[in-house]
Amino acid sequence: MLAIGGLEKTYDGFAFGPADLTVADEVLCVLGPSGSGKTTLLSLVAGIVEPDRGSITLDGRSLVGRPVEDRRTGIVFQDGALFPHMTARENVAYAADDPDRIDELAALLAVRDVLDRRPAALSGGERQRVALARTLAADPDAVLLDEPLSSLDAPIRRRLRSDLRGLLDSLDVPVVYVTHDQRTATALGDRIAVFRDGRVEQAGTPAEVLDRPASRFVARFTGTENVFEATAAGDGGGGLVLRVGGATLRTTASGPTEGTVTACVRPSRVRLYGADESVERSENALVGTVERWLNEGTEYRVVVSLDDGPSTLVASVRPDRFERLATAPDARVRAGVPPAAVHVIR
Numbered sequence: 001m002l003a004i005g006g007l008e009k010t011y012d013g014f015a016f017g018p019a020d021l022t023v024a025d026e027v028l029c030v031l032g033p034s035g036s037g038k039t040t041l042l043s044l045v046a047g048i049v050e051p052d053r054g055s056i057t058l059d060g061r062s063l064v065g066r067p068v069e070d071r072r073t074g075i076v077f078q079d080g081a082l083f084p085h086m087t088a089r090e091n092v093a094y095a096a097d098d099p100d101r102i103d104e105l106a107a108l109l110a111v112r113d114v115l116d117r118r119p120a121a122l123s124g125g126e127r128q129r130v131a132l133a134r135t136l137a138a139d140p141d142a143v144l145l146d147e148p149l150s151s152l153d154a155p156i157r158r159r160l161r162s163d164l165r166g167l168l169d170s171l172d173v174p175v176v177y178v179t180h181d182q183r184t185a186t187a188l189g190d191r192i193a194v195f196r197d198g199r200v201e202q203a204g205t206p207a208e209v210l211d212r213p214a215s216r217f218v219a220r221f222t223g224t225e226n227v228f229e230a231t232a233a234g235d236g237g238g239g240l241v242l243r244v245g246g247a248t249l250r251t252t253a254s255g256p257t258e259g260t261v262t263a264c265v266r267p268s269r270v271r272l273y274g275a276d277e278s279v280e281r282s283e284n285a286l287v288g289t290v291e292r293w294l295n296e297g298t299e300y301r302v303v304v305s306l307d308d309g310p311s312t313l314v315a316s317v318r319p320d321r322f323e324r325l326a327t328a329p330d331a332r333v334r335a336g337v338p339p340a341a342v343h344v345i346r
């Protein structure tokens, strides 16, 4: 178990913390915009930077004040940083003497065929996997990863992401994985901690953070594009009823039945229907005009300008559904929003 408590570090112009986090034998993905303190967290745990205040313990022993090499934490940086004059095998062997372990890790990370090359003769993805093998070879008590997939192109990143999931799960040590990519965080994290301005804004399972963001910032940063100011207008029996502009939205949320709240709906939860189709009775029906759309590869992102209610609504639509809808700009459409898909932030 890795535990940090009241951890603080101030640089000129940036304050990290106070931050409290615990990481069991699981993957904690640290998600946040550039400059939010993600790397600072790893540097504090690894001992590259000492905190001004607070505690860091790993399996019960305090790490604060200990030199880097005594902490038994393994860190992998974005660029992989291998010794350039050594082959990949020598780089990994630097951390582990047992040749069986080197071959086992090389096989796991699919770099067995390139072990006799020097870093200059490896691709970026191979370099990062060798760097990860070198870190794991030392058998660390905690693994700290700083955007290890960021410099890879999308197909390799997707493949490595799914390989990494199995590998990280099998380690049985706390893993802290820094990323600014929400997809990587949800794919790899048992839990996610969202950082903002040096503080933990929300920590929870991917489902908790994505479906029940604690703030507008978390909602927007994790891909909830539909964030509206709404007025609570009583309880409709099944949950809170909201007014958003001229529209009424039924929700399954509980909360104050008057006053201003924030309503969030993920684009993937909005269903689009043609103008002549009827919206399912269970859903909130909103009518509007297609403003624009974007083909994002696996789905279409459609922006609908609504007649009433929040001015625009973003829906992500599967290609087969998109093709059946007349979604040319200016097409009239109906949007269905299930009450359970409306998350309310007080």
Ligand code: ATP
Pocket: 011, 012, 014, 032, 033, 034, 035, 036, 037, 038, 039, 040, 041, 180
């Ligand atoms: P990115 O995603 O861009 O890597 P990050 O979330 O990892 O960002 P950090 O690298 O932790 O952010 O940096 C947080 C802030 O602390 C930044 O404003 C940075 O300029 C500042 N900072 C980091 N290290 C130092 C340092 N050694 N001295 C002074 N300021 C620093």
